[in-house]
Amino acid sequence: MGRADASTVDVAALRxxxxxxxxxxxxxxxxxxxxPLPEAGRLTVGRHANSDVCLEDDPAVSRHHAxxxxxxxxxxxxxxxxxxxxxxxxxxxxxxxxxxxxGEPVQVGATVLVVRQRATxxxxxxxxxxxxxxxxxxxxxxxxAAGRLAVLLLGETGVGKEVLARHIHLASPRARxxxxxxxxxxxxxxxxxxxxxxxxxxAFTGADQPKLGLIEAAHGGTVLLDEVGELPGPVQVKxxxxxxxxxxxxxxxxxxxxxxxxxxxxxxxxxxxxxxxxRFRPDLFYRLAGATLTVPPLRARADELxxxxxxxxxxxxxxAGVPRPELSAEALAALATHEWPGxxxxxxxxxxxxxxxxxxxxxxxxxxxxxxxRRVEAASWVDDGGGTxxxxxxxxxxxxxxxxxxxxxxxxxxxxxxxxxxxxxxxVKKLDRYGIPRPRKPVE
Numbered sequence: 214m215g216r217a218d219a220s221t222v223d224v225a226a227l228r229x230x231x232x233x234x235x236x237x238x239x240x241x242x243x244x245x246x247x248x249p250l251p252e253a254g255r256l257t258v259g260r261h262a263n264s265d266v267c268l269e270d271d272p273a274v275s276r277h278h279a280x281x282x283x284x285x286x287x288x289x290x291x292x293x294x295x296x297x298x299x300x301x302x303x304x305x306x307x308x309x310x311x312x313x314x315x316g317e318p319v320q321v322g323a324t325v326l327v328v329r330q331r332a333t334x335x336x337x338x339x340x341x342x343x344x345x346x347x348x349x350x351x352x353x354x355x356x357x358a359a360g361r362l363a364v365l366l367l368g369e370t371g372v373g374k375e376v377l378a379r380h381i382h383l384a385s386p387r388a389r390x391x392x393x394x395x396x397x398x399x400x401x402x403x404x405x406x407x408x409x410x411x412x413x414x415x416a417f418t419g420a421d422q423p424k425l426g427l428i429e430a431a432h433g434g435t436v437l438l439d440e441v442g443e444l445p446g447p448v449q450v451k452x453x454x455x456x457x458x459x460x461x462x463x464x465x466x467x468x469x470x471x472x473x474x475x476x477x478x479x480x481x482x483x484x485x486x487x488x489x490x491x492r493f494r495p496d497l498f499y500r501l502a503g504a505t506l507t508v509p510p511l512r513a514r515a516d517e518l519x520x521x522x523x524x525x526x527x528x529x530x531x532x533a534g535v536p537r538p539e540l541s542a543e544a545l546a547a548l549a550t551h552e553w554p555g556x557x558x559x560x561x562x563x564x565x566x567x568x569x570x571x572x573x574x575x576x577x578x579x580x581x582x583x584x585x586x587r588r589v590e591a592a593s594w595v596d597d598g599g600g601t602x603x604x605x606x607x608x609x610x611x612x613x614x615x616x617x618x619x620x621x622x623x624x625x626x627x628x629x630x631x632x633x634x635x636x637x638x639x640x641v642k643k644l645d646r647y648g649i650p651r652p653r654k655p656v657e
Contacts, residue, residue, distance in 0.1 A: 236328075238328075238329060238430070240432075242468060248266065256280065258280065258321060259275055268324050271323050277294075278291075278298065279291055279298045279305075282310070287313045287315070288311065298321055299319070299422065300320075316328070316329055325423060341517065344517045347509070347517065350507075358381045362503035364505075365480075365504070366378060366505075366508065367481075367507045368481065368509070371557050372510055374508055375394065375437065377506065378435075385435070385475065387435055391431050391434035392435050392437070395438055398439075398443035402447070402448065405445070405448055409426050409428055410426040410461055410463055411464070412463050412465050414465075416464040428474055429472055432474060435475045436475070438452075438501075440480060441480050446494070452497060456500045478501045485498065510553070510556055515613075516618045519540075519614060522545065522560070525560065535568070537568075541609075544567070544576045544578050544580070546613060547584070548560075550584060563582060564576075612643075614633065618630075619649075626651075
């Protein structure tokens, strides 16, 4: 490919390891594609075959339409194109330049160009995987991450479905692409459709410029549809087409655009029951549930409580600019008595409050809210709380894990031992070591 300027980027020859911190997404009549960008240089845009970004499929683009300048600042230059170059809906003067911000759309003809910062793989901030059950779940998630199969994440509100979704994205070949989350229950149906699919100019009153939808913006990456059970029927129909054909039809458009997106969906509803009841399309349910992963509630992962508390305490202390406090055995025992209906979200709020109240000292029961008494079933087991006074923090944490496992499994020692990944014999020894009363079967 010939070049008239030595500073022009050879897009075809650019290797992934030579790319900088940005990527150019091109969305035109033929669909969407992404181009890795270097730190410096310039890209010519037009229908001419020698253009760095060749838009031969868009007749509204001039042969030599515009230039993207990557350094010393991000700018777009109009080359006197007949149909003009627009930044955020404002026309760039012919032969003039305009500064760009990452994510700001540039319209040339019927094509939209967006320069985005690359997503760099990083460990999720809140992924604490301490129990055998969660380790198995995350291992399974990493296996399904390798493909492009849609994944349905189930679990109560606040259990960490979004954290697991981000882990799947970062463990996938799409880790360098965007990860976009949309809460399907947070928007009105009309807004939800335009946010997901975008719209063309003139699609409705006030649509003066085309809008890029979230699905197109996630080209080459992953979309998480949170609370997917809240999707209205018409949006379910359009989403099914995207899943089946990998095409997006913007509002007001008759021409679908090709996209390369992996879908994850999360809900606290029983979608299979919802589909049987006619409230959710069965065909969409089966497309979304290519693989199904269920995140257990915190009350069933009580053995993770010490690790999670330490993690959230470290985050809260860093945010507040104070030293990370110690956690007293009494405070940990108090936390272990709660059922955590709000799961991880509730736990984080409780720990953050305690870190602020203890003012750098140890977290004690008085820094915690007064929890409602735990519901006790007829065959359940109750800890008398004895034997905690002389324990060091590590021993108190281990005792809390044992107590939590027993509570989660209603006093069943065998299941509690399995949840901790130890033998029943070892589990019984820990009961004796920490003065934990042995569970007894209820009297009939």
